[in-house]
Amino acid sequence: MSAATSLLQAVILFAVTAVAEITGSYLAYGVVKHGRPVWWLLPAALSIALFVFLLTLHPGAAGRTYAAYGGMYVAIAFVWLWLVEQQQPNVWETVGVVVTLIGMGIIVLAPQPK
Numbered sequence: 001m002s003a004a005t006s007l008l009q010a011v012i013l014f015a016v017t018a019v020a021e022i023t024g025s026y027l028a029y030g031v032v033k034h035g036r037p038v039w040w041l042l043p044a045a046l047s048i049a050l051f052v053f054l055l056t057l058h059p060g061a062a063g064r065t066y067a068a069y070g071g072m073y074v075a076i077a078f079v080w081l082w083l084v085e086q087q088q089p090n091v092w093e094t095v096g097v098v099v100t101l102i103g104m105g106i107i108v109l110a111p112q113p114k
Helices: 003-034 038-056 062-083 091-109
Strands: none
Touching: 003 038, 003 062, 003 091, 038 062, 062 091
16 A cells, blocks of 8 residues: 555545544534533534444554554644534634644654554
């Protein structure tokens, strides 16, 4: 498998994992902070359970996976801010996202010990 294919697969899996985590967290946040219906906690719990399952699909050591995943989480959080919360990220937030994605790419593409 080429490095480009490996990176694309990692990015897609990281993105889906981040969406699951943010969705579950946001639903629970809505209950606590905005008085949304308590039943929102059920899909929140299911989404967090999906997030945990998806983390198990990532290859490699857990610590390295979490470190690389952090970059994608930051990026998806700002996409969520823009699309769901209707707040456009500013230039500094956008630069921060780019920097974290570069860091994620370095972690994912670095030679790993066997």
